[in-house]
Amino acid sequence: MPKVVAKKPVAKKPVAKKPVARKVAWDYIVPVKLPADLKGVTPGKLPEHLLVPAVGGGKLHHIAAIAWAAMVAKAKTDGIILKPTSSGDCYRSYASQLAGFKQRYQLAPIAGTSTKSFEGSTWYLKKGMAMLATPGRSQHNLGIAVDVHSASEPKRLAWLVANVKTFGFSWEVVPSEPWHLRYVCGDSLPPAVAAFKGQG
Ligand SMILES: [Zn+2]
Numbered sequence: 001m002p003k004v005v006a007k008k009p010v011a012k013k014p015v016a017k018k019p020v021a022r023k024v025a026w027d028y029i030v031p032v033k034l035p036a037d038l039k040g041v042t043p044g045k046l047p048e049h050l051l052v053p054a055v056g057g058g059k060l061h062h063i064a065a066i067a068w069a070a071m072v073a074k075a076k077t078d079g080i081i082l083k084p085t086s087s088g089d090c091y092r093s094y095a096s097q098l099a100g101f102k103q104r105y106q107l108a109p110i111a112g113t114s115t116k117s118f119e120g121s122t123w124y125l126k127k128g129m130a131m132l133a134t135p136g137r138s139q140h141n142l143g144i145a146v147d148v149h150s151a152s153e154p155k156r157l158a159w160l161v162a163n164v165k166t167f168g169f170s171w172e173v174v175p176s177e178p179w180h181l182r183y184v185c186g187d188s189l190p191p192a193v194a195a196f197k198g199q200g
Contacts, residue, residue: 042094168183
């Protein structure tokens with residue numbers, strides 16, 4: 001007797017999806033050169049004379065502020081609006097970094113979340129919160145970092161990918177923080193920034 005083999009229902013082959021060309025070009029990360037007048041300054045405690053208003057709100061170190069203004073102006077001519085996510089997302093004082101940190105992290109353990117070590121304790125990232133540097137460790141505390149509003153909107157991100165280097169900015173943590181840019185050129189202004197300063 002031939003064995004009756006139950007026919008398995010023929011599963012339809014899944015239609016092969018075309019691989020999405022995902023060229024991550026926005027992984028441009030270079031080390032920061034600090035402006036000379038930031039040496040020896042306590043992060044989060046910048047003297048007022050080093051800070052100036054940033055285009056779009058908040059304050060930045062005076063050199064980063066020029067580079068940011070130059071980049072915002074060029075973006076505008078290309079139809080892209082660049083602004084900080086909020087005035088607190090440019091320079092942050094130690095106190096405001098601490099307040100933000102305590103909003104997002106807690107001492108009571110949470111399973112499976114990311115942690116930071118601060119003041120000798122382990123702090124746990126609360127659910128749904130974005131990571132934040134510990135007070136004094138953020139480049140926002142030096143006035144050289146700015147978080148760009150809606151940075152991952154495709155047109156804006158494409159523009160940033162093509163232009164941040166020209167204006168002396170680079171990312172710091174990708175892909176998790178596409179909005180976080182910091183000025184990396186210290187006292188030697190990139191030509192596009194020097195030209196903008198000359199016009200001003
Ligand atoms: Zn940031």
